Amino acid sequence: MRAAGNAAADNSTDSAIVAPAMNVDPTGAGFTIAQRAAAKTPRAVSRRMSGLSDRALAWIMIAPTMVLLLAINVFPLLWTIQLSFTNYRANRPNAPVLNVGTDNYTSILTDVDVWTAMQATAHFVFWTILLQTLIGFALAYLIDRKFRGHGFWTTVILIPMMLSPAVVGNFWTFLYQPQIGLFNYVVAFFAGIPSSSFQMIGSVSLAPWSIIIVDTWMWTPYVMLICLAGLRSIPDYIYEAAEVDRASKLRQFWSITLPMVMPFIMLAVLFRGIENFKMFDMVNLLTSGGPGSITELASITLKREAFEKWRTGYSSAFAIILFVAVFGLANIYVKALNRVKDR
Amino acid sequence: MNKLMTGLGTLVVSGLLSAMPANAQSKQITLCWAAWDPANALVELSKDFTTKSGIAMKFEFVPWPNFADRMLNELNSKGKLCDLMIGDSQWIGGSAENGHYVKLNDFFAKEGIKMDDFLPATVYAYSTWPKGTPNYWALPAMGDAVGWVYRKDWFAKPDIQAAFKAKYNRDLAPPKSWTELKEVGEFFQGKEIDGKKVYGASIYTERGSEGITMGATAAMYAWGFQYDDPKKPYAMEGFTNSKEAVEALDFYKSLYKCCTPPGSSNSYMSEGLDAYKSGQVAMMMNFFAFWPGLYKDEKVGGDKIGFFGNPKQKVEGSTLGGQGISVVSYSPNKEAALEYIKWFAQPDVQKKWWALGGYSCHKSVVNDPGYAKSAPFATDFLTALGTVKDFWQEPAYARLLLDMQKRVHDFVVADKGTAKEALDLLVKDWQKVFKDEGKL
Numbered sequence: 001m002r003a004a005g006n007a008a009a010d011n012s013t014d015s016a017i018v019a020p021a022m023n024v025d026p027t028g029a030g031f032t033i034a035q036r037a038a039a040k041t042p043r044a045v046s047r048r049m050s051g052l053s054d055r056a057l058a059w060i061m062i063a064p065t066m067v068l069l070l071a072i073n074v075f076p077l078l079w080t081i082q083l084s085f086t087n088y089r090a091n092r093p094n095a096p097v098l099n100v101g102t103d104n105y106t107s108i109l110t111d112v113d114v115w116t117a118m119q120a121t122a123h124f125v126f127w128t129i130l131l132q133t134l135i136g137f138a139l140a141y142l143i144d145r146k147f148r149g150h151g152f153w154t155t156v157i158l159i160p161m162m163l164s165p166a167v168v169g170n171f172w173t174f175l176y177q178p179q180i181g182l183f184n185y186v187v188a189f190f191a192g193i194p195s196s197s198f199q200m201i202g203s204v205s206l207a208p209w210s211i212i213i214v215d216t217w218m219w220t221p222y223v224m225l226i227c228l229a230g231l232r233s234i235p236d237y238i239y240e241a242a243e244v245d246r247a248s249k250l251r252q253f254w255s256i257t258l259p260m261v262m263p264f265i266m267l268a269v270l271f272r273g274i275e276n277f278k279m280f281d282m283v284n285l286l287t288s289g290g291p292g293s294i295t296e297l298a299s300i301t302l303k304r305e306a307f308e309k310w311r312t313g314y315s316s317a318f319a320i321i322l323f324v325a326v327f328g329l330a331n332i333y334v335k336a337l338n339r340v341k342d343r
Numbered sequence: 344m345n346k347l348m349t350g351l352g353t354l355v356v357s358g359l360l361s362a363m364p365a366n367a368q369s370k371q372i373t374l375c376w377a378a379w380d381p382a383n384a385l386v387e388l389s390k391d392f393t394t395k396s397g398i399a400m401k402f403e404f405v406p407w408p409n410f411a412d413r414m415l416n417e418l419n420s421k422g423k424l425c426d427l428m429i430g431d432s433q434w435i436g437g438s439a440e441n442g443h444y445v446k447l448n449d450f451f452a453k454e455g456i457k458m459d460d461f462l463p464a465t466v467y468a469y470s471t472w473p474k475g476t477p478n479y480w481a482l483p484a485m486g487d488a489v490g491w492v493y494r495k496d497w498f499a500k501p502d503i504q505a506a507f508k509a510k511y512n513r514d515l516a517p518p519k520s521w522t523e524l525k526e527v528g529e530f531f532q533g534k535e536i537d538g539k540k541v542y543g544a545s546i547y548t549e550r551g552s553e554g555i556t557m558g559a560t561a562a563m564y565a566w567g568f569q570y571d572d573p574k575k576p577y578a579m580e581g582f583t584n585s586k587e588a589v590e591a592l593d594f595y596k597s598l599y600k601c602c603t604p605p606g607s608s609n610s611y612m613s614e615g616l617d618a619y620k621s622g623q624v625a626m627m628m629n630f631f632a633f634w635p636g637l638y639k640d641e642k643v644g645g646d647k648i649g650f651f652g653n654p655k656q657k658v659e660g661s662t663l664g665g666q667g668i669s670v671v672s673y674s675p676n677k678e679a680a681l682e683y684i685k686w687f688a689q690p691d692v693q694k695k696w697w698a699l700g701g702y703s704c705h706k707s708v709v710n711d712p713g714y715a716k717s718a719p720f721a722t723d724f725l726t727a728l729g730t731v732k733d734f735w736q737e738p739a740y741a742r743l744l745l746d747m748q749k750r751v752h753d754f755v756v757a758d759k760g761t762a763k764e765a766l767d768l769l770v771k772d773w774q775k776v777f778k779d780e781g782k783l
Contacts, residue, residue: 290608
């Protein structure tokens with residue numbers, strides 16, 4: 001940044017003078033990027049900029065981004081924190097807004113229903129990550145073999161993650177339909193039972209698994225892609241050296257492949273963990289949190305409190321609790337990830 | 344240069360030409376409602392208004408499961424999308440207190456629109472806040488209640504009649520009580536008719552918006568359910584969780600378990616219609632609003648369909664549907680919106696509204712000697728409107744509704760606890776809400 005800034009500032013006038021004199025186009029090949037940028041800078045601007053320090057220039061460059069970041073990230077966060085200590089309700093503009101201290105936080109943390117939602121979320125996050133990592137890595141390992149048509153199969157596998165979660169939620173409700181759904185038909189075909197003898201979405205014991213299956217179907221390709229990038233980043237000469245040392249395939253896998261792909265797997269787990277902790281759309285469309293509250297994830301509870309019950313202060317506190325939980329866990333995890341990378 | 348001028352000239356002329364129709368009909372108002380059969384009838388009816396007034400109508404219809412979410416967000420954000428709102432009856436408390444709707448008393452007085460011209464139950468339910476006071480925030484627009492349809496053609500089959508009589512020692516007929524309804528449901532459940540497996544009944548079980556509450560209360564009202572002590576408002580202990588309420592909720596669960604098609608754990612209006620139209624069920628619970636459309640249906644309508652009101656158990660009772668039409672406070676076209684309401688309140692327009700498939704609440708329509716014969720469900724509709732009860736219409740209705748959705752779905756569909764426990768928890772939830780509202 002500094003070098004480019006210097007070059008741009010120093011060369012802007014020179015290039016503008018030199019170029020016509022030498023009858024050479026400074027935007028063409030043979031010039032540095034800085035020289036080309038300087039040549040493109042209008043003379044009035046370059047004159048005004050020439051008096052500025054590098055640091056001032058740097059601030060000018062990043063200021064729009066900083067302002068945007070403050071406006072759309074930091075300000076709402078601070079405002080949410082402030083609202084979380086009040087009884088504010090967005091649908092009651094005329095009602096007095098009172099400071100309720102930590103009442104909202106106490107109420108949330110002692111609410112049995114909130115903890116039930118947190119348990120449902122934990123169950124969902126744990127199983128989706130486990131299944132997606134195992135299947136995603138296995139698929140990546142297979143695709144990495146570069147068999148005939150592997151490009152085609154890679155594209156086919158990637159299709160689910162390209163769909164909108166709303167679309168996925170909707171069409172899986174049809175797939176899970178006990179009488180005409182394809183899922184029930186396939187299971188019934190292999191299990192030799194009537195397809196309408198069980199229901200995935202309406203059953204208390206199967207509903208949590210129904211959302212896990214859909215999320216795994218949709219996002220395993222994403223984990224596979226990251227794992228594939230990891231597998232392709234391992235240099236061949238390491239395997240060649242292992243071959244020379246007569247290491248078995250299993251030994252190569254445990255001692256080379258897995259440790260070297262581990263940072264990628266951990267990264268995939270981090271991304272999926274954060275995403276699934278705040279999962280809303282797909283589950284809302286698939287089960288609406290039901291039957292009862294069996295699949296009511298924390299984000300669904302939060303949405304209901306915030307935009308259906310309009311308890312803005314309460315839901316702000318809930319959002320802060322969720323944010324702290326995700327942020328804290330992600331930070332601990334990133335530290336672990338860095339340790340693995342440094343090994 | 345000449346070419347440039349010619350091009351600019353062409354652009355200006357074509358711009359003027361395209362703007363001409365817009366200027367010819369510059370006034371336009373937007374009416375917001377749910378996307379369902381009666382909304383299509385209203386589009387047809389409103390063409391007369393445009394012809395008469397020169398005001399163009401635009402419509403914003405949202406499917407029922409998202410209707411409250413979408414429109415209450417619009418009102419809460421003081422949006423200008425809707426000039427007229429046919430909002431759900433339960434919204435009236437919040438919309439009146441939060442200033443979303445224009446109070447219509449002065450307008451009604453000025454234009455000679457009398458609330459006495461409309462059915463009292465609909466005025467009470469769709470127009471007034473506080474309830475029962477002469478403070479009007481809407482004009483009754485669409486009367487509605489929960490009712491039932493049944494497969495008249497199946498009921499009429501001699502072999503089915505004989506089998507039913509052999510089992511229950513009475514003729515198979517539209518049920519007069521919930522007990523009878525369950526018997527009919529059990530009878531049809533899993534039976535093979537015309538080579539196809541059929542089921543007893545489709546009932547409301549939806550979790551996300553208001554479905555299971557509308558369904559369960561249809562049973563609970565028939566058991567004499569009351570939300571609170573009539574002598575002591577908001578005193579719910581012993582009322583919301585009364586013996587009768589527990590019995591009714593238990594019954595509703597047993598109906599769900601015994602007699603619904605597989606995969607009915609999240610079923611509301613459209614799912615019920617799908618089940619009925621596809622010939623899966625012998626009976627269906629749904630709003631009267633759908634009956635005109637079903638009656639016209641080529642596959643299941645006409646002679647094949649029969650109608651009956653919500654069955655009695657201990658008392659007559661039915662769940663209120665329907666809406667009033669209000670002017671949105673944030674509308675920049677209030678005058679035109681009020682003109683629409685003035686036009687809509689006219690007896691002739693109300694008659695056409697009923698003829699097109701909308702349920703008029705105007706006395707000139709329902710007291711007409713030919714009304715009972717105008718549709719096979721007309722009498723049932725009037726009977727239902729005489730016995731309807733509505734959910735809380737409090738400003739905090741959404742909290743109250745979501746609490747009930749959760750507790751009832753937890754018990755009926757997710758098998759969590761007993762009916763008594765579910766209603767006890769509901770009382771606690773509601774007490775908390777009213778405490779927050781400063782009413783307890």
